[in-house]
Amino acid sequence: VAECWIAKVYVDKAVYHFDKPFSYFVPQEMAKTLKRGCRVVVPFGNGNRRRQGIVVEVVQQEQPEKQLKPVFLQIDREPVFSEEMFRIAHFMVVNTFCTYYDAVKTILPGGIQMMVSQSYTLTRQYTEEELGDFSYEQRNLIRFLQQAKSQKELDLYLLENKAAKKQQVVDSLITMGVIAVTDQMKQKVSDKTVSLYRLTETYLSGELDLKFTPKQREVVEFLEQVVTATPKEVAYFCAVGESVGKTLLKKGVLEVVTKEVYRIPDAEKKFEERLDEMILSKEQNRVYEEIVHLLDQHTAQVGLLYGVTGSGKTQVFIKLIERVIQNGQQAFMLVPEISLTPQMVERFKSLFGDSVAVMHSSLSLGERLDEFKRIRDGKASIVVGTRSAIFAPFENIGLIIMDEEGESSYKSDSSPRYHAREIAKFRCVEHNAVLLLASATPSIESWYKAQKGVYHLFTLRERYANARLPEVYLVDLKAEEKSGNRSSISQMLQKEIQKNLDQKEQTILLMNRRGYHTAAQCMECGEVMKCPHCDAALTYHRDNGYMMCHYCGYAVLKPSVCPNCSSGHIRLSGMGTQKIEDELRMLYPAARVLRMDADTTYSRYAYTEKFDAFRKGEYDILIGTQMIAKGLDFPNVTLVGVLNADSGLYAPDFRGVEREFSLITQVVGRSGRAEKLGRAYIQTYVPENPVIQFAAKQDFESFYEDEIVCRKALLYPPFCDMCMICFSGLNVDRVHVAAQCFTSILKQQGKLSEEKISFQAMGPVKAAMYKMNGKFRERIMIKCKFNGSFKRYLKHCLEISSKEKAFHSVSVTVDINGDANG
DNA sequence: AGCACGCCGACT
DNA sequence: GTCGGCGTGCTC
Numbered sequence: 001v002a003e004c005w006i007a008k009v010y011v012d013k014a015v016y017h018f019d020k021p022f023s024y025f026v027p028q029e030m031a032k033t034l035k036r037g038c039r040v041v042v043p044f045g046n047g048n049r050r051r052q053g054i055v056v057e058v059v060q061q062e063q064p065e066k067q068l069k070p071v072f073l074q075i076d077r078e079p080v081f082s083e084e085m086f087r088i089a090h091f092m093v094v095n096t097f098c099t100y101y102d103a104v105k106t107i108l109p110g111g112i113q114m115m116v117s118q119s120y121t122l123t124r125q126y127t128e129e130e131l132g133d134f135s136y137e138q139r140n141l142i143r144f145l146q147q148a149k150s151q152k153e154l155d156l157y158l159l160e161n162k163a164a165k166k167q168q169v170v171d172s173l174i175t176m177g178v179i180a181v182t183d184q185m186k187q188k189v190s191d192k193t194v195s196l197y198r199l200t201e202t203y204l205s206g207e208l209d210l211k212f213t214p215k216q217r218e219v220v221e222f223l224e225q226v227v228t229a230t231p232k233e234v235a236y237f238c239a240v241g242e243s244v245g246k247t248l249l250k251k252g253v254l255e256v257v258t259k260e261v262y263r264i265p266d267a268e269k270k271f272e273e274r275l276d277e278m279i280l281s282k283e284q285n286r287v288y289e290e291i292v293h294l295l296d297q298h299t300a301q302v303g304l305l306y307g308v309t310g311s312g313k314t315q316v317f318i319k320l321i322e323r324v325i326q327n328g329q330q331a332f333m334l335v336p337e338i339s340l341t342p343q344m345v346e347r348f349k350s351l352f353g354d355s356v357a358v359m360h361s362s363l364s365l366g367e368r369l370d371e372f373k374r375i376r377d378g379k380a381s382i383v384v385g386t387r388s389a390i391f392a393p394f395e396n397i398g399l400i401i402m403d404e405e406g407e408s409s410y411k412s413d414s415s416p417r418y419h420a421r422e423i424a425k426f427r428c429v430e431h432n433a434v435l436l437l438a439s440a441t442p443s444i445e446s447w448y449k450a451q452k453g454v455y456h457l458f459t460l461r462e463r464y465a466n467a468r469l470p471e472v473y474l475v476d477l478k479a480e481e482k483s484g485n486r487s488s489i490s491q492m493l494q495k496e497i498q499k500n501l502d503q504k505e506q507t508i509l510l511m512n513r514r515g516y517h518t519a520a521q522c523m524e525c526g527e528v529m530k531c532p533h534c535d536a537a538l539t540y541h542r543d544n545g546y547m548m549c550h551y552c553g554y555a556v557l558k559p560s561v562c563p564n565c566s567s568g569h570i571r572l573s574g575m576g577t578q579k580i581e582d583e584l585r586m587l588y589p590a591a592r593v594l595r596m597d598a599d600t601t602y603s604r605y606a607y608t609e610k611f612d613a614f615r616k617g618e619y620d621i622l623i624g625t626q627m628i629a630k631g632l633d634f635p636n637v638t639l640v641g642v643l644n645a646d647s648g649l650y651a652p653d654f655r656g657v658e659r660e661f662s663l664i665t666q667v668v669g670r671s672g673r674a675e676k677l678g679r680a681y682i683q684t685y686v687p688e689n690p691v692i693q694f695a696a697k698q699d700f701e702s703f704y705e706d707e708i709v710c711r712k713a714l715l716y717p718p719f720c721d722m723c724m725i726c727f728s729g730l731n732v733d734r735v736h737v738a739a740q741c742f743t744s745i746l747k748q749q750g751k752l753s754e755e756k757i758s759f760q761a762m763g764p765v766k767a768a769m770y771k772m773n774g775k776f777r778e779r780i781m782i783k784c785k786f787n788g789s790f791k792r793y794l795k796h797c798l799e800i801s802s803k804e805k806a807f808h809s810v811s812v813t814v815d816i817n818g819d820a821n822g
Numbered sequence: 823a824g825c826a827c828g829c830c831g832a833c834t
Numbered sequence: 835g836t837c838g839g840c841g842t843g844c845t846c
Contacts, residue, residue, distance in 0.1 A: 009846085013823055022846040045845045046825050068846060805842085824845095831839085 002063045005031050007071055009053035010100040011044055016802040019099040021056050025068040034058055034071065037079025037086070039104075041072045054081060054104050080108065082393060084430055091426050094791055097798060097814040098416035106416055107391045109372040110365045122146065123180050138173055145179070195256050196228040197245055203253045215240045216248055228257065236599065239546040239555030275322055275351050281465075284316050287458045291320055291436065294456060295399060300429040304405075304450040305438040307460030308698060309669025310467055313438050314344075316460075317401050318351060320436070321382060325355065329398030329433075330381045334420060336407035338362050338386055339607040339627055345384050352382055359385035359392055387412065387420045390427070397431040400424045404630060406443035406662060408655075408819050417815050440669060440700070441662035444711060445817075447704050448718040470640070470671040470678030472696040474687040487583055488575045493641045493681045494587060500639045501591055501620055505676070507639040509584075509623045510667045511577050512647050514597040515539035518574030520547060520558070524567035529559075533774040542578050543599060552773040580623050580643065588621075596624035629667040638678045640671040645684040645692055652768040654716045655819055657691055661703050664695035715760075721786035722817050723759075723794070726767065728777040729810040738801075738810040739764035739778040745797050745804075746780075757793050759784035786816055 005026035010019070024042050026034055034040070036055055044051040050072060081089075081104065089103040096103075122145050131139045173179040199220065212220060218238040223229065235242045248254040280288060287305065294301055307313045321331040335344055338360050348356045357371040357380035374380045376393045383392045387410055390400070402410065402421060410420040421437070428435045437446055437455070450457040463469065475490045485491055489509075500507045517540040520529040529538045531549035538547035538556070546555040561568050581595045594614055601607055607627075614622050615634055622628055648660030664682060672678020684692050694703035712719055725742065729735045746761055760783045767777035784790050794814070801807050 006846095011845090015823070015845085018845070020846095024846065042846085045823090046827095049824075064846095066846080808842090826844090827842085829839105829841090832837090834836085 003060055004063050005034075006059050006061055006068065007034060007040065007055050008057040008059070009040060009042055009055055009071070010104070011042060011051045011053040012101045012105075013051065014099045014101065016097075016099065017799040019101075022053075023064075023068055025070045026058065027070050030071060030074050033077060034074055035079050037081040037083075038077075039075040039080065041075060043069050043072055052101070054101060056086070084395075084427075085391075085393070087430065088391070088423065088426065091423075092416050092418055094795075095422065095816065096416040096418050097795065102416050106388070106412075106418070109359075109368040110361075121180050123177060126178075138178075141170070141173065142178065196230055197223060197234055197249075197254045198228045198257050199223050200252055200255045215244045216253075219244055219248060220253065223254070235553070237544045239544055239548065239557075241553070273347065273350055275318070278315060278318065280315060280319060281312065281462070283460055283462050284312055284464075287460055288316050288319050290456075290458055291316075291434070292323060295320070295324065295434050298432050300425075300432050300434075301456065302425065302428070302435045302437065302449075302454070303456040303458055304442060304446050305436055305458045305460070306442055306447075306450075306700070307438065307440060308463060308469070309440045309666065310463040310469075311440075311460035312464030313403070313460065314347070315464070317403075317436075317438070318348075320399060320401070321352075324398035325352070325381045327398060329396050330394040331383075331398055332389065332392070332394075332400040332402075332424070333382065333384045334389060334400070334402045334410075334424075335384070335386060336404045336409045337627065337630060339601075339611070340403075340630065340632065341384060341386065342608040343611070343632060348382060348384050354379070355381045357383050357385075357392070359383055359389035361386065361388060390420045390423045394431075397427060397433040399434050399436060400428060401436045401438060404439050404441075404666075405437035405446060406439055406441060406658070407630070408659070411818055413818070415813065417813070417818060419817070440698075441665050442700070444658055444704060444707055445718040447700075448708065465675075467672060467675070468677055469698055470668060470680045472668055472680045472682065472698075474692065474696055475681055475683045476687045477683050477685045480683075487587075488580060488643055489583060489587070489641070490681070490683055493683065496639055496679060496681060497584075497588065497591075497621065497641070501588060503638075505638040506614070506617070506619070506634060506636045507621045507641065508628060508634070508637055508667065508670055509580065509621065509641045509643060510626070510629055510663075511575065511580050511623060511643045512625050512663070513539075513574070513576045513644070514550070514578070514599055514625055515548065515576035516542040516578040516582075517572035518576055520570055520572050522562035522564060522567060523569035523571050525562060525565040527562055527564040529563075534772045535769045536772075539574075539576060540572055541599070542582070551769070575644070577623055577625060584621055584623065591621055592619045593621045593623060594619040596622065596628055598625070598627075601627070626663055629663055629670070632670070634670065636676075637670055638672050638676050640667055640678065640680040642667060642680070642682045645682045645695075646686060646689075649686075649689065649691060653819055654711070654714070654722075658707065661691050661695050661700075664692070665698055665700070668695065668698065715783055717817055720783045723782040723784055723786065723790075724815040724818060725780045725782065726777060726813045726815065727764070727779065727810050728775045728813075730775055731809065732776045734806070734808075734810050735776045735778055736764075738806050738812070739780065741804060741806040742797070742801050742812070743780060745801055746782075749793065749797050749800070753793055753796075755789040755793065757784075757789055759790065 007024045007026050008021035009024055010021055034055060036057055038055050040053055040055055041050050042053050085107050088107055089100060092098060092103040092106070093100055122142065125146060126142055131142060134142065170179065219234055219240060222234065222238050231242050231245050234245050245254060249256065291303060294303055305313060317333060321333065324331045333344065333348065335341055341358065341360055345356065345358050357375050359368065359371055372393065375383065383389050402424060405421065412418050424435050427433070446455060449455045473492070475492055477490070480490045497507050519537050520540060521527065529547055530536065531538055531552065531554050533554055534549055534551045536549055536551050538549055540558060541548050545558060547558050548555045562570055577595055577597045581593055584591065584593045594610060596610055611632060613619060617636060642664055645664055648656050648663065668680040671680050682692060682696055686692065690706055691703065711717065716722070727735050727739045727742070743761065743764060750757060761780055763780040764778045767779050770776060798812065798814070801812065
């Protein structure tokens with residue numbers, strides 16, 4: 001019997017119920033090198049479209065009667081996916097209900113992920129006479145290929161001629177030997193450069209005689225002013241989609257120029273710190289010794305380090321990491337937001353030199369690949385980074401530190417919806433390592449586990465270097481309104497800002513809303529301007545003059561009359577960061593004001609540049625959204641103002657209150673470090689609200705005591721797990737039917753199951769924002785114990801449903817213990 | 823997710 | 835008659 005090599009491959013973009021290893025024939029030339037852990041390109045489906053996949057097994061067996069398709073291409077000469085990665089992938093598949101290859105893509109760094117494309121060329125030129133022998137469609141395609149310049153044009157041609165039964169025509173010509181196919185692997189994006197749009201010479205010289213749509217006109221005029229801008233900036237300032245730029249690119253009006261960007265890691269040395277000179281305070285040293293004791297046991301354990309803002313947690317981290325690498329082990333230093341990495345990286349680099357690697361999503365793909373290789377080859381032993389850094393390919397992990405562990409950014413909000421904390425725990429078990437969670441405002445769940453003794457608790461109660469906690473004042477906005485103050489900055493805060501300006505000290509103001517006005521309403525008929533694609537009010541942006549939707553990016557010019565009743569009485573109300581910026585300029589014309597929000601920080605380096613400038617004292621006042629609130633050290637800031645402390649208190653999900661407490665506590669903690677005493681003013685309509693009160697006192701423990709009672713009474717985590725199943729689609733009825741259908745599958749399968757599964761399903765109900773980005777969303781909320789039997793049961797239900805017709809054109813997502821958004 | 827197959831209505 | 839719209843089923 002003839003024997004042959006067979007590769008078992010998980011392929012990309014698999015449907016949920018069809019996500020299993022597929023068998024492929026291994027061609028002779030790959031038989032020696034193709035191994036488990038190599039990625040391949042295989043033909044898949046009816047049209048034999050190329051798809052990436054990962055080899056999980058290569059076996060020798062007898063030729064099956066059914067002819068197998070061959071592996072088309074071996075991407076990696078050697079396995080890139082380690083055994084631990086396979087275990088992590090499996091863990092993610094089981095716990096987040098993603099497909100196998102989704103997990104693979106998440107674990108490998110972006111830079112390693114190539115795109116596969118095929119390019120077609122004619123084997124020779126044909127005359128018009130010869131073309132008579134071909135069918136109409138074949139003729140068209142050959143004619144096109146004779147004059148086409150690029151592969152891109154061909155893709156467009158095929159796309160626009162759907163009627164051409166594209167693959168068939170192409171395939172027939174390949175069989176006839178008229179077209180030659182070459183496969184190309186190309187890197188998704190070029191390294192270390194950013195793309196900018198610029199008007200072309202041909203356009204500027206007036207050679208092109210084109211008519212523009214209003215949106216295109218807008219883009220062209222914008223670029224005439226600013227010369228170059230990133231595609232994202234163009235889209236924002238012209239209030240158009242990114243497709244408009246692409247169209248103009250095709251027309252030859254725009255061109256892409258690439259600009260070199262600096263590499264992050266080699267920024268100038270700003271820290272003159274040395275390891276041997278770093279002295280811990282008595283309290284820091286106590287905590288350090290306690291954690292070292294934990295490390296010395298070399299078993300998987302979790303510690304929770306609770307330290308008030310400014311208690312010098314980072315010094316403890318550094319000392320711990322120093323010890324871990326001295327032992328020949330590796331360590332992680334995870335931070336919640338990209339904006340926090342530069343400061344941390346610079347500090348770590350100055351202390352530990354080249355053994356520090358950086359990993360976060362806004363590195364270029366090439367940089368990510370470089371760092372990945374450095375880690376894999378043992379050249380780096382410390383990783384500083386955000387969520388995705390947890391997958392760094394270390395082989396002997398000693399310690400994983402997660403700073404601000406309660407931050408929601410540690411949880412991925414797109415598939416696979418993993419939580420970095422859970423991956424960290426998994427890896428700690430693999431390596432017998434310690435996971436150290438740290439925060440001034442731990443998550444309720446973690447604190448609960450610490451209370452129960454599941455986590456080891458360590459506490460830092462004193463601020464470093466005898467700095468005192470800021471003096472905090474609550475400002476009652478009701479009283480402020482009665483006294484006739486129309487500004488969004490209270491009288492008291494205004495005076496304090498002035499005082500700070502006089503003393504040449506800096507001020508931070510937190511305003512958790514971007515835009516200028518947050519609502520527009522007609523005073524005659526009451527019509528509120530809403531987004532046509534979302535259940536959301538439009539926000540007025542003065543930067544570009546448009547009313548914008550913050551959920552889908554929709555934008556319209558601000559109308560002068562009501563679109564409903566044509567009255568001219570449109571009232572703009574509600575404050576955003578742009579409005580505050582304006583007010584500050586009016587109140588303090590001489591002050592240098594820096595605004596930071598999603599609209600001003602498009603570029604990868606905008607954060608660093610702006611934070612650096614502020615730290616250097618180039619600005620007096622920093623106004624921004626939550627991105628300015630967390631973890632950064634500004635020694636000269638002595639005043640913090642929270643302009644709308646109430647905004648998060650009434651959020652529809654159970655973690656809203658916790659988030660608000662954390663935000664206020666953290667931003668208040670920015671004020672007054674080192675020798676200077678800080679002040680903080682919290683503006684609120686409900687000064688009596690306990691959450692605000694606790695945050696003002698920086699009193700996490702009392703807040704916890706209060707909150708845990710609610711969680712228990714209403715049965716929320718940590719007393720159960722929350723499993724959110726979301727259905728979304730363009731068609732209202734289909735989404736509803738699918739959600740109903742899933743509910744009955746849940747019930748039915750629950751009865752059939754042999755295992756005992758107890759859970760409480762609620763819904764389906766419409767999502768808090770029912771319509772978003774044109775899609776309708778319904779959800780089922782399940783309170784459960786997320787254990788093995790529940791996971792198996794839910795997976796089973798998902799598999800059944802993905803086969804059902806009712807779920808066509810409705811997408812189903814599962815989110816465990818998430819924030820109930822998305 | 824795509825893609826092909828196949829069944830039915832509109833139009834040359 | 836035939837083109838092409840859309841519902842349905844399959845993917846080693």
